[in-house]
Amino acid sequence: MGNRKILIIDDEEDIREVAKLSLEIGQDWDVVAASSGSEGLALCKTLCSGTDEQPPDAILLDVMMPDMDGPTTWHKLQEDPLTAKIPVIFLTAKVQAAEQRYYAQLGVNAVLTKPFDPVTLGDFIAKVLNW
Template sequence: MTAKRILIIDDEEDIREVAQLTLEAVGGWEVLTAESGMEGIQLAEVEKPNAILLDVMMPDMDGIATFEKLRTNPETQGIPVILLTAKVQSSDRQRFAELGVKGLIAKPFNPMVLNDQLTDILGW
């Protein structure tokens, strides 16, 4: 595989920055960021990242609505999506799995293992 490209969609700037710095430095990822679901969808259509790390709790369009729009768009439906969420109860995990989410990473996340978590979930 050539460069690993990931799109981080999160409304919190500090989360985007920490994840971006970590993934670039530790994992050698090319990282794209978006601060809203709509911006993320548009960026995903144009840039075609290898994966998307998507926050669940966002204003305007939450992560689930964003995920559903990504899935109905032929340009983005095949991109694996990993949810970044504080909601990791077994019922939430079940619901997310039924939606077709590739995996979950709990917030707050440990930046030093984020790359390993992503590569494990994606099977890389």
């Protein structure tokens, strides 16, 4: 299942590192990471517009971040034709059903609660994206 590229956008370094290692070692996927919504948008646009880079096959996007939160970042991704079709999975520590429904109604592909199991992270992504 190699050759997939995942973009992780999360302000928590520990989450980025755990997810990166999990997906690189467990799935043999390429992983790039950004620490904020604005950094993630810029990186995603660079990856999608460059001829030498493979665009992300999916984005793991933290919901709660300072500066630009996940839903705002998601809306900005949707506004750009280069990034609008990339599947997005929200990462959130909020587990209330109403919040989960709200995130799902935005149109993201899935919602994953933190903390997640790094051993099953790749399988979860592959399952929800039908890879």
